[in-house]
Amino acid sequence: MIADILYHEVEKKGPICVGLDTDVSYIPKNFMEKFNTIEESIFRFNQKIIDATSDIAACFKVQIAYYEACGLNGLMAYKKTLEYLRSLKLITIADIKRGDIAKTAEMYAKAHFEGDFESDYITVNPYMGLDSLTPYLKYVKENQKGLFALIRTSNPGAEDIQYIEDRKGIRVYQHVGEKLQKLGLDFMGSCGYSSIGGVVGCTHIEEGLDLRKKLNHTFFLIPGYGAQGGGAKEAAVYLRNGNGGVVNSSRAVLLAYKKVEGGENEFDICARNEVIKMREEIQNELSI
Amino acid sequence: MIADILYHEVEKKGPICVGLDTDVSYIPKNFMEKFNTIEESIFRFNQKIIDATSDIAACFKVQIAYYEACGLNGLMAYKKTLEYLRSLKLITIADIKRGDIAKTAEMYAKAHFEGDFESDYITVNPYMGLDSLTPYLKYVKENQKGLFALIRTSNPGAEDIQYIEDRKGIRVYQHVGEKLQKLGLDFMGSCGYSSIGGVVGCTHIEEGLDLRKKLNHTFFLIPGYGAQGGGAKEAAVYLRNGNGGVVNSSRAVLLAYKKVEGGENEFDICARNEVIKMREEIQNELSI
Numbered sequence: 001m002i003a004d005i006l007y008h009e010v011e012k013k014g015p016i017c018v019g020l021d022t023d024v025s026y027i028p029k030n031f032m033e034k035f036n037t038i039e040e041s042i043f044r045f046n047q048k049i050i051d052a053t054s055d056i057a058a059c060f061k062v063q064i065a066y067y068e069a070c071g072l073n074g075l076m077a078y079k080k081t082l083e084y085l086r087s088l089k090l091i092t093i094a095d096i097k098r099g100d101i102a103k104t105a106e107m108y109a110k111a112h113f114e115g116d117f118e119s120d121y122i123t124v125n126p127y128m129g130l131d132s133l134t135p136y137l138k139y140v141k142e143n144q145k146g147l148f149a150l151i152r153t154s155n156p157g158a159e160d161i162q163y164i165e166d167r168k169g170i171r172v173y174q175h176v177g178e179k180l181q182k183l184g185l186d187f188m189g190s191c192g193y194s195s196i197g198g199v200v201g202c203t204h205i206e207e208g209l210d211l212r213k214k215l216n217h218t219f220f221l222i223p224g225y226g227a228q229g230g231g232a233k234e235a236a237v238y239l240r241n242g243n244g245g246v247v248n249s250s251r252a253v254l255l256a257y258k259k260v261e262g263g264e265n266e267f268d269i270c271a272r273n274e275v276i277k278m279r280e281e282i283q284n285e286l287s288i
Numbered sequence: 289m290i291a292d293i294l295y296h297e298v299e300k301k302g303p304i305c306v307g308l309d310t311d312v313s314y315i316p317k318n319f320m321e322k323f324n325t326i327e328e329s330i331f332r333f334n335q336k337i338i339d340a341t342s343d344i345a346a347c348f349k350v351q352i353a354y355y356e357a358c359g360l361n362g363l364m365a366y367k368k369t370l371e372y373l374r375s376l377k378l379i380t381i382a383d384i385k386r387g388d389i390a391k392t393a394e395m396y397a398k399a400h401f402e403g404d405f406e407s408d409y410i411t412v413n414p415y416m417g418l419d420s421l422t423p424y425l426k427y428v429k430e431n432q433k434g435l436f437a438l439i440r441t442s443n444p445g446a447e448d449i450q451y452i453e454d455r456k457g458i459r460v461y462q463h464v465g466e467k468l469q470k471l472g473l474d475f476m477g478s479c480g481y482s483s484i485g486g487v488v489g490c491t492h493i494e495e496g497l498d499l500r501k502k503l504n505h506t507f508f509l510i511p512g513y514g515a516q517g518g519g520a521k522e523a524a525v526y527l528r529n530g531n532g533g534v535v536n537s538s539r540a541v542l543l544a545y546k547k548v549e550g551g552e553n554e555f556d557i558c559a560r561n562e563v564i565k566m567r568e569e570i571q572n573e574l575s576i
Binding site: 021023063065066068069070071072074075076079097098099100101102103104105107108110111112115116117125126127128129130131132150153154155156157158159160161162164165166167172175176179 | 309311351353354356357358359360362363364367385386387388389390391392393395396398399400403404405413414415416417418419420438441442443444445446447448449450452453454455460463464467
């Protein structure tokens with residue numbers, strides 16, 4: 001089960017996920033100019049970030065939108081980035097948030113769990129219902145793959161749909177969480193967590209505490225740290241003994257060099273320092 | 289406004305959308321063998337379908353999952369298909385069902401409203417809330433682009449989330465529909481419909497009648513015809529004077545040749561006949 005592998009990575013390295021949301025504008029100009037193609041520049045930038053953080057990040061999340069925005073060249077860089085991560089046996093999360101009917105979901109599974117864009121985990125959107133997840137499950141069972149499904153996201157507009165309350169006062173995101181945890185029970189690792197995980201924003205402490213308590217077998221992917229306004233306190237509530245979740249930071253890591261004079265020449269070292277700082281901030285909250 | 293262009297295409301050609309969900313296995317073997325690469329085979333197959341139906345289909349929907357499943361080669365075919373459709377001034381709907389936070393949605397907008405994968409409409413998933421749609425709106429306003437957001441889908445599991453009822457008995461999908469229609473009022477065409485449309489499954493007549501009545505300015509994309517079990521009666525309820533929506537068929541059109549002896553040698557003619565048959569079936573229901 002992929003959940004066990006991820007759990008052990010967190011035990012070894014801490015609960016940090018580095019997000020490779022690589023906007024071309026993030027790449028320092030003098031580094032960019034070393035390469036002939038956009039594809040090569042993006043990939044080489046990612047490679048430097050990966051090399052500088054692979055011993056302190058439990059996993060890497062690649063947000064496909066940034067690569068799609070550069071068209072076919074961007075997707076070549078996406079493919080090469082995933083291949084490089086896999087060659088180092090690092091855990092990859094493809095942040096693709098797909099969600100579609102059975103036959104289409106089969107195609108997405110084929111696209112992102114094998115072939116050019118193979119990844120260990122993918123993120124999925126549950127709006128179309130649980131049968132939209134079914135085609136992925138055989139990969140979870142047979143090929144050490146995993147899912148992170150959206151539960152409660154960290155953007156301001158999340159409340160539009162996710163906060164709708166039923167007659168008993170239970171919110172849509174709470175229903176989604178419960179359904180996912182139930183589905184996940186068939187895909188439990190020996191670590192106590194399922195390979196069907198959930199995405200939860202680190203912006204509300206009380207919600208986080210409640211979700212952690214109720215979804216006791218759900219491993220969390222926690223975005224929203226740093227650039228999206230969430231802090232160590234908000235993220236830490238989702239962890240149990242420092243595990244059971246990974247906190248993602250993308251922009252704050254990739255752009256850490258902008259806060260340092262001359263940082264563009266050592267953007268990888270700046271990224272590493274940012275991950276170490278973030279890991280410390282979260283660990284300090286855990287010990288409180 | 290793109291809604292006006294689509295409206296006029298429906299007036300001229302009827303309310304049919306041809307879905308190019310081109311699974312490689314759908315392509316007749318003898319046709320496949322004419323070309324050296326998968327990319328070329330997929331594109332040439334699509335081209336034949338487009339040429340055979342462009343005068344009787346209001347628009348074409350390209351489901352990206354089928355192309356992603358073939359990796360970079362598949363996405364090259366996806367790009368070429370969209371380029372071909374645009375060169376003929378045919379309306380394209382990229383069925384990508386993306387949904388993500390603002391900065392990521394900006395990247396998706398860049399990816400699918402300009403550049404390699406440019407399309408007229410994209411489908412989006414509203415689970416993350418209305419602010420996840422904001423980055424697309426400037427393209428709707430300034431670049432003749434449009435959205436179809438998921439409201440009520442046609443798969444059996446759709447009920448898991450979309451049917452959750454609030455205290456007043458209003459379902460999640462009804463909330464979504466109302467919020468979308470409200471958002472769409474800023475992007476109205478002179479035809480009476482907005483460029484912010486909605487995706488609704490053609491499987492429940494009563495739901496369809498209710499949605500058509502309440503979402504009076506929403507143009508509908510109606511999948512589920514044929515292969516997914518929906519029929520002409522269920523689809524027709526979403527139309528008003530034969531307009532205000534397009535009914536999509538993918539597999540039934542692409543695989544129409546399988547129902548004809550020797551059909552693989554004239555899969556394009558079979559596809560055309562299927563579209564004509566479908567258009568007649570729906571028009572017959574409209575006149576009842």
